[in-house]
Amino acid sequence: MGIRHWHVPNRLTLGIKKQILRWLSGSETSDLLASGSVAATGLRAERDRLRLLLEVTNLLVSRRDLADLFQELSVAIGRTIAHEYASVSLYPDPPDGTADVRLVVLDGERRPSLEGRVFPMSAGAELAFSRGEALTYEFSWLQAHNPSVAVALAPLALESFCSIQLATAHRSLGIISVASRRPDAFGAEDVRLLRQVCAQIAIGIENGLAYDEIRRLKDQVLSEKRYLEEEILEKHGFHDIIGQSLALRRVLQQVETVAATDATVLLVGETGTGKELVARAIHDRSARRSQAFVRVNCAAIPAPLVESEMFGHERGAFTGAATARPGRFEVAHRGTLFLDEIGDLPFAVQPKLLRALQEREVERLGSNTPVRVDVRLIAATNRDLAAMVASGEFREDLFYRLNVFPVRLPPLRERRDDIPALAAHFVRKHANRLKRTFEAIPSQTIDALCGWDWPGNIRELENVIERATILATDGVLRTSLAPRDQDRGAGTHPPLDAVQREAILTTLRASRGVVGGPDGAAARLGLKRTTLQARMRKLGIGRPQY
Numbered sequence: 001m002g003i004r005h006w007h008v009p010n011r012l013t014l015g016i017k018k019q020i021l022r023w024l025s026g027s028e029t030s031d032l033l034a035s036g037s038v039a040a041t042g043l044r045a046e047r048d049r050l051r052l053l054l055e056v057t058n059l060l061v062s063r064r065d066l067a068d069l070f071q072e073l074s075v076a077i078g079r080t081i082a083h084e085y086a087s088v089s090l091y092p093d094p095p096d097g098t099a100d101v102r103l104v105v106l107d108g109e110r111r112p113s114l115e116g117r118v119f120p121m122s123a124g125a126e127l128a129f130s131r132g133e134a135l136t137y138e139f140s141w142l143q144a145h146n147p148s149v150a151v152a153l154a155p156l157a158l159e160s161f162c163s164i165q166l167a168t169a170h171r172s173l174g175i176i177s178v179a180s181r182r183p184d185a186f187g188a189e190d191v192r193l194l195r196q197v198c199a200q201i202a203i204g205i206e207n208g209l210a211y212d213e214i215r216r217l218k219d220q221v222l223s224e225k226r227y228l229e230e231e232i233l234e235k236h237g238f239h240d241i242i243g244q245s246l247a248l249r250r251v252l253q254q255v256e257t258v259a260a261t262d263a264t265v266l267l268v269g270e271t272g273t274g275k276e277l278v279a280r281a282i283h284d285r286s287a288r289r290s291q292a293f294v295r296v297n298c299a300a301i302p303a304p305l306v307e308s309e310m311f312g313h314e315r316g317a318f319t320g321a322a323t324a325r326p327g328r329f330e331v332a333h334r335g336t337l338f339l340d341e342i343g344d345l346p347f348a349v350q351p352k353l354l355r356a357l358q359e360r361e362v363e364r365l366g367s368n369t370p371v372r373v374d375v376r377l378i379a380a381t382n383r384d385l386a387a388m389v390a391s392g393e394f395r396e397d398l399f400y401r402l403n404v405f406p407v408r409l410p411p412l413r414e415r416r417d418d419i420p421a422l423a424a425h426f427v428r429k430h431a432n433r434l435k436r437t438f439e440a441i442p443s444q445t446i447d448a449l450c451g452w453d454w455p456g457n458i459r460e461l462e463n464v465i466e467r468a469t470i471l472a473t474d475g476v477l478r479t480s481l482a483p484r485d486q487d488r489g490a491g492t493h494p495p496l497d498a499v500q501r502e503a504i505l506t507t508l509r510a511s512r513g514v515v516g517g518p519d520g521a522a523a524r525l526g527l528k529r530t531t532l533q534a535r536m537r538k539l540g541i542g543r544p545q546y
Contacts (some may be wrong), residue, residue: 049080049189049193049196051080052076052077052079052080052193052197053196053197053200055076056073056076056197056200056201057200073197073201077178077194077197080193081178081186081190081193081194082180082185083178083179083180083185084156084158084179084180084181085153085156085158085177085178085179085180086176086177086178086179087176087177088166088174088175088176088177089174089175089176089177090173090174091172091173091174134162134163134164134191134194134195135161135162135163135164136160136161136162136186136191137160137161137163138159138160138161138183139153139158139159139160139161142161153179156179156181157181158179158180158181159179159180159181159182159183159185160179160180160182160183160184160185160186161177161178161179161186162177162178162179162185162186162190162191162194163175163176163177164176164177164191164194164195164198165198166198166201166202166205167202168202168203168206170206171206173202173205173206173209174205176194176198176201178194219326220326220330220331220333241274241277241278241281242418242421242422242425243415243417243418243421243422244417244418244421245410245415245416245417245418247410247414247415248410248415248418251278251407251408251409251410252281254405254407255278255281255282255285255407256285258282258405258407259281259282259283259285259286260285260286260287261286262286262376263404263405264357264376264377264378264379264401264402264404264405265279265282265377265378265379265404265405265406265407266342266378266379266380266381266385266402266403266404266405266406266407267279267378267379267380267381267406267407267409268380268381268382268385268406268407268408268409268542269380269382269408269409269410269411269542270382270409270411270455270457270540270541270542271382271456271457271459271540272412272456272457272458272459272460272540273409273410273411273412273457273458274409274457274458275340275380275382275409276295276338276340276380278407278409279293279295279336279338279340279378279380280293280338282336282378283335283336283338283376283378286336286376288334288335288336288376291332291333291334291335291336292331292332292333292335292336293332293335293336293338294328294331294332294335294336294337294338295338295340296309296310296328296337296338296339296340297340297341298339298340298341298342298343298344298345299340299341299344300341303346306345306346306349307349307352307365308321308325308327308365309327309328310327310328310329310349310352310353310356310362311327311329311352311356311362311363311364311365312324312325312326312327312329312330312362312364312365312371313325313327313364313365313366314364314365314366314367315366316366317364317365317366317367318365318366321365321366324364326364327362327364329356329362329373329375330362330371330373332373332375333373333374333375334374334375335375335376336375336376336377336378337375337376337377337378338378338379338380339377339378339379339380340379340380341380341381341382342379342380342381342385342402343381343382343383343385343388343394344383347393347394347395350394350395350398351395351398353398354395354397354398354401356373357377357401358401360372360373360374360375361373377402379402382537382540382542383537384515384533384536384542385399385402385403386399387515387516387529387533390516391516391529391530411454411457411540411542412454412457412458412460412461413453413454416450419446419449419450419461420441420446420449420450422458422461423441423446423449423461423465424441426461426462426465426466427441427465427469427477430465430466430469430470431469434469434470436469436472436475437475438469438472438475438477439475441477442476442477442478445468445477445478445479448479448481449461449464449479449481451481452481453498453501455501455539455540455541456540457540464479464480464481467480468480500535500539501539501541503525504521504525504532504535504536504539504541505541507521507524507525508521508541510524511524515529515532515533515536516529
């Protein structure tokens, strides 16, 4: 459990405070203390205890930082109850069904080696503390009931201990302990005082946890609102998946199959094939549809800021971090996180992404406290991740973690039956924006569109339709693709890129999608593997899936 902050209501009424102050400073008290009687000794002890309770109350009201509060509490208790070591052992929040506790050392010579460690609690110790009674014991009892804690505390040579459960009417929070090198150091009065102090501290911790949870939920709601507003402002290519081709129906069938699960999905396809649209379709058909869909373009974020953007940062974590900010993982908690262009994720960030996926927790920059996240991941890429793994550009373990349910999105040239419907959709979209009317798309224009290879896929098709809509001042939709096709049929030479593209595709089919190796496409073309991969990226060619 990490450091927490809270507000604590003042449980001591003004009347009780005044009564305590009269006891501490009244003339009757001074006279009795001066007399040196037995009653004066008892009164002096009672005065010290009342002073401690008042000081604890003031600390709980005035301190928000848990670390500072606990240190001052240890000092205050030490003035009344002598001890050489003090700690608070906190239960998990929320409780996870185990008895493990995280140690927050208040005072001790070996604090750096103990701070933040998690210790299991034995059945005997748990039973003793669950009764809500104070427990005084020797080091031998600790060795018998909590050997892991005894081993950690052995170098301190502590002899006697006093532990009291921190509990409110609603829940058990943990245990506060003090220890001394003197045997039998804690008497009945010390125990009574510690119980009173613990009752106040427990109320403060409970209110602090509630305040911290409210603040966390508020930050998450604000972050989700900000990201959703950004998504609304973005212009998406279309609002639903358009087409009835066999290739598209196969993709939609896979979407229906995997959407009902929480499995990680890897969308593979050339640029412009609608990977984000398919990712949204998976999210909308899942049980997380009412939660956030958070998109991250790994290629659009500067490399030094990727980690902060993904996992968040604390205030002062780096220059310019004026405030704490949750990362995209925290914003997508209980929702879906879509990592677009995952192949462009910096290599240094890949191990942290793998850990976040495996452990389901992240750590903000500048913090050592893990934050639990429940995120469904969808990744997308137009690059050959398997080839990147072979060349050392992408982690193999992360690739296998992402490649749980791969879905290949077909390029537009493999679903030519959908081109007329897509073209009609884009014509309506841009005609409405330009306030123009088109009765229909001429057949020769449709033929030209269906005969094009579309290296830029659906994105390129929309750009061509938008340009044609702008130029169609006479109400007739034409496209510049038709002359190129006619020239090609008249015997002119096709463009060099088209020739190279066809040669690469033919070779990839012959090598069954293998790029490297002695029998790969690169060797057959007489090129280096990296040269061929660069050319494939330029031409928008993805490795076929066989």
